[in-house]
Amino acid sequence: MSNPFDALRAQLLGAAESLADGPAALPEILAGIVDDVDHAVREPLEIFPVCHHSPASALAMLRRLREKQPAVIYLELCEDLQPLLTELRNCRLPVALQAFASELDGFPKESAPLSVIAPITEASAEYQAIAYALDTPGVELVLVDRSTDHVFQWQPDLEGHGEATEPEDDLHGDAVGVEIGDLRPRFAELEEHLLHHGRVRHWSEWWDQYVEQPLAGADHDTYRQVMTMVGSLFRRLAPHDTRRYASDEDRERYMWTRIREHLAATGTDPADCLYVCGAFHAASRLPEVGSAPGTPDFAITPRTATTWLYGLIPSSHSAIEAQFGLAPGSVSIAAATWQKQLTRSRLKPFRLDGQQGGRLPAPLPGTGPVTDHLTGYLAGPPALDGLDxxxxxxxxxxxxxxxxxxxxxxxxxxxxxxxxxxxxxxxxxxxxxxxxxxxxxxxxxxxxxxxxxxxxxxxxxxxxxLGGDRIGQVGYDALPPLARDVYDRLAPLELNLQQRSIQRALLDLAARPELAACSQLLWMLRYLLPDQAVRPIMGSRKLGERHIQESWDLDLGRHQRTIIELGYEGVTVEQVLEQRLRRDAWDPKATAATALKAVENSMLFLQSPRLTDELGVRAVELLAAERTVDDAPDVLRRIRRLLGHYRATRPVLPSWCERFVREGYAHYCTLLPTAFVDEETGVRQVGAMLGFLFSMESLALSLGCDRTQLEIAVRQSHPEVPAKIALLWAARNQLGDLPLAELRERVDGLLGNPLVVPAFPQYVSGFVQALDPVPRLAPFVVETLSKAFGRLPDPVLLPWLPNLITTLKQQAAELVPVLTREAGRTFPGTLAAIDSWTPPWLARRPSPATPAVRAPAAGPAGAFLAARPATTDAVAELLGCSGEWSAVAPGGAGPAVLLTAFPEPAEAVAALLGA
Incomplete structure (x- = not known):
């Protein structure tokens, strides 16, 4: 019996021989394409080749389903996604089937989370097959492609999967896309050649002009043979030594093995079945391909122990284009073409949204003998539509x-x-x-x-x-329990949260106390979802704060995917939040600051003392194990806030807080000498260490710490950087080792030394950073800044000012109000007062050559202070006026000078005490 493709084969071989300067492999390729088509159309189980999101494929599938009415449809889609298909009834297309795994067992941990998506649009052959099978009694739909687990088993670059990033508006994120009918040249030179000679810009336009439009109205045999021919061409020209090609061949072995297993288990006649796959796979000639008994099976490896979660997520035309490298707008144009072709051909598509595809006609007889439809298609020009x-x-x-x-x-x-x-x-x-x-x-x-x-x-x-970027939506009934719970709990807001627009929610918690639960849920979603999904306009959530009114901008409709993926992590938002906090605190890269942040968030959102204490104990462990002080500013800021909250709300501190203070005091005392000399440790970090040690000193000493340890650490510190030297001087002053008068003399000496003047701004920066650990130095810092502004030369001062402002803004913004308040107390408040103003640091130091003219503090005040000299001695020593009590006279020394120069405070104290 003659082969119907013999004439076409001979014609192509003759054309190849006439190209004397063509490649030697050309006759083999052309003849092989015809053989592939012949082999595919003779397969007893009908192979239906498709291209992903192709209106021509969808139209051909629609016609074939109504004509043949198959009893079983085998579909190239991950077999473990089968239970999701019935949920498509509750969705508005386009949506994507998704498999998700965050806890991996058998894959590299650093690649988590793993995600696979398979987008579905109405203008696709696979959706028409799914809708037909689900809405037609007695029809079975079987997914035969490798499982999601095998997708990643066969992916060689899995370790880098988790690092991939996508644009924020991409609804698919960094998921691996699985598409039916990946029909694109894998030979770059071939694609470039086709685009150049087709006079088009990109592949989507070439496909639309030379394949899509000519096949839109083709009969079944012509469509089937042409699509198989295109798949065979791309297959034979694709590089055969790549991992992708090997993976494609394994997929074909896998799918046909599953098909044969189903045929053997059910006894179904292959003539009553339809196998829907990509045209690339339809042209396969592997030994394992075919439904004939005795065909060798493929050894399918077992799945890993990873637990996969499944669901539906919204998709969009632009997300599909970005996921699969299609030209922008091509999927929207395909959707418009699909609607136009339906109107022209008066076909009624299959749909799952409650609109049946119409009563099916009686089944037609099986297809006749195979005939050659390729010759006519290739010989004549395509039938082009006239100008509309x-x-x-x-x-x-x-x-x-x-x-x-x-x-x-x-x-x-x-x-x-x-x-x-x-x-x-x-x-x-x-x-x-x-x-x-x-x-x-x-x-x-x-x-x-x-x-x-x-x-x-x-x-x-x-x-x-031409159609716009159509965005799908998952219906309420198809959502996971967590997503449904979110919508139910936010129902009192009386907003359409599935609407794809920003909606303003106004919460008057005083008038409607029942909305407090909605407020709590919104703050948790704020923590878990992207910033634009739930955004507070008025109100905040901090320790000790309570607001009576809040307003929110809610955009949950456009972030439905993220809410659905939260459902893969738990049943309720509270469960997911607890898991996230634990994961952050026990992450291998977690620090004490990270754990303290988790502690604070658990107090803000969950009100779970057990979890808070557990996270606090973890923070103590992390602090004790740290060998750097990079996070010291964050640690200081967070532990201060937590201690302040506990002191205001509880009679005693939690045990983990006491342990944290003890461990932190010993930890920072140990690392202080090294931090002062380490070049990689910044001034901000050293200042934060001193801030922790001085601000927590009283609490630490009450808990059993030894102050001698801090004194020894300060004495062992020998910094060389000017800013750190200033910090050390401030620390010694706080410990009483460096009086303020001596500190002022050192600063004046720096300004008087021409060799040190260029580095003086660095000393000032160190003193500014010292305001955190030693806040009582604020007057001295204002004095030092004033001296710097007044005495530094312009070549030194002007380049330093921008650096000072930038440093304060980025590293010590909380110190700026301290400086501003102190400057407001120091400098005159009016312009007229400037002329007669004398800096207090000059007015308070009487010249030795010009004794003060004030009268001695006599009377009851003098007698009172002379009888109780201890307090005056301490104040005098602190101000650099220490000495012996010789006489309360203008020429006296030490405390006498103090009393003589400033009699008003002594009189006021004496009057207050009735002396």
Whole structure:
């Protein structure tokens, strides 16, 4: 019996022989393509080749399903996604089937989380098959592709999976995409050749012009043979030594093994079945491919112990394009083409949203003998549609109207120009009827010109005009329990939370106390979801704060995917939040600051004393194990806030807080000498260490710590950097080892030394940082800054000022109010007072050559202080006026000078005590 493709095979071989300078492999490739088509169409189990999101494939599938009415449909899709298919009834397309795993067993831990998605659109052959099978009694749908677990078992670069990032508006995130019908050249030179000679810009346009449009109205046999031929061509020209090609072959072995297992288990006649797969796989000639008994099976490896979670997430045309490298707008154009072809052919598609596909006609007889449909398709030019002036004119009018709404100065003349340019471009590219791509190019040329007045360019406006970026939505019944619980608990807000727009929620907690539960849930979602999903406008959540009114901007409709993926981690938001806090605190890279942050969040959101204490104990362990002080500022800020809250709300501190203070005191005392000399440790970190030691000193000493340890640590510190030297001087002053008078003398000596003056700003920066550990030095710091501004030369002062401002803003913003308040107390408040103003650090130091003229503090005050000299001695020593009590006279020494120069305080104290 002669083969129906013999004539085509001979014709192609003759053409190959006539190309004397062609490659030697050309005859083999051309003949092999015909053999692949012949082999595929003779398979007893009908193979239906498709291209992903192709309207032509969807139309051919729709016709074939109504004609053949198969009893079993084998679909190229991950077999473990099968239970999700029935949930498509509750969704608005496009959506994506998703498998998700955050806790891995058998895969590298650093690659978590793993995610696989399979997007579904109405203009796709796979959706038509799914809708037909689910809504037709007696029809079985079987997914036969490798499982999600095997997807990652066969992925060689799994370790880098978790590091991939996608744009924020990509609904698929960094998930691995699984598509049916990956039909694109894997030979870069071939794709470049096709685009160049086809006079198109990208692959989507080439496919639409040379395959999609010619096959839109083709009969079943022609469609099937042409798609198999294209798949065979790309398969034979693809590099065979790549991992991807080997993985594709294993997928084909896997799928046919599953098909044969199902046929053997059910006894189904292969003639009543339909196998839907990508055209690339339809042309396979592997020994394991086929439904004939005795075909060798593929050894399928077992799955790992990883627990996979499954669900549906929203998808969109732009997300599908980004996931699979399609041209922007191509999926929207495909959807518009699908609707137009349905109207033209008067076909009713299968749908799962409650609209049945219509009563099926009686099954037709099986297909006849195989005949050659390729020769006629390849020999003649494609039947091009004529110019549809009404359609093109409508596009031109609508794009001008849309452009004017978006700020373009478009007019009727631009609409005429777009119309004529579209026809011109189509003619230059060998087309009778302008395609949407021709129309896009013409609109950009005639309307956009050289500027974009708004945030949308003309190409984006064309995509909106031709269908827009359709975004799907998962229905309430198809959501995981956590997502449904979120919507139920936020129901008192009386907002449509599934609406894809920002909605304002106003919470008057005083008038409606029942909304407090909604407020608590919103704050938890604020912590778990992206910033734009739940955003507070009025109100905050801090320790010890309670607000009576809050307002929120809610955009949960556009962030439905993230809420769904929270459902993969737990049943309630509280459970997920607890797991996140534990994960952060026990992460291998966690620090004491990280654990303290988790402690604070547990107090804010969960009110679980058990969890808070557990996280606090973890913070103590991490602090004791740290060998650096990089996070010292964050640790100090957080432990101060926590201690302040506990002191205000509880009679005693938790045991973990006491342990943290003891461990921190000993820890920072031990590391202080090293931090002072370490070049990699900044001044901010050393200042935070001193802040912890001095501010927690009284509590630490009451808990059994030894102050001698701090004194020894300070004496052992020998910094060389000027800023750290200033910090050390401040610390010695706090410990009483360096009186203020001596500190002032040292600073004056620095200003008087020409060799040190260029480095003086660094000393000032160190004193500013010292305001945290030694806040009583604020007057001295203002004095030092004033001296620096007054005495430093401009070449030193002017370059330093921007650096000082930047440092204060980035590292010590909380110190700026301290300086500002002290400066306000020090400097005059009016402009007129400046002329007569004398700096207090000069007014308080009487010159030895000019004794003070005040009268001695006689009377009751003098007698009172003379009888009790201890307090006056201490104050005098602190101010650098220590000495012996000789006489309470103007020429006296030590405390006598103090009493003589400042009699008012002594009189006031004496009067207060009745002396």
């Amino acid at each position: 002036e009404e359609e093109l004119r409508g596009w031109c009018v609508d794009i001008v109207r849309l452009a004017r709404r978006n700020g373009y100065l478009a007019s009727t003349a631009d609409a005429i120009a777009v119309f004529e340019t579209s026809i011109l471009l189509a003619g230059m590219r060998g087309r009778v009827r302008p395609t949407p791509y021709d129309f896009q190019d013409a609109a950009v040329t005639c309307i956009e010109k050289d500027s974009v007045p708004g945030r949308r360019d003309v190409r984006r406006l064309c995509e909106i005009l």
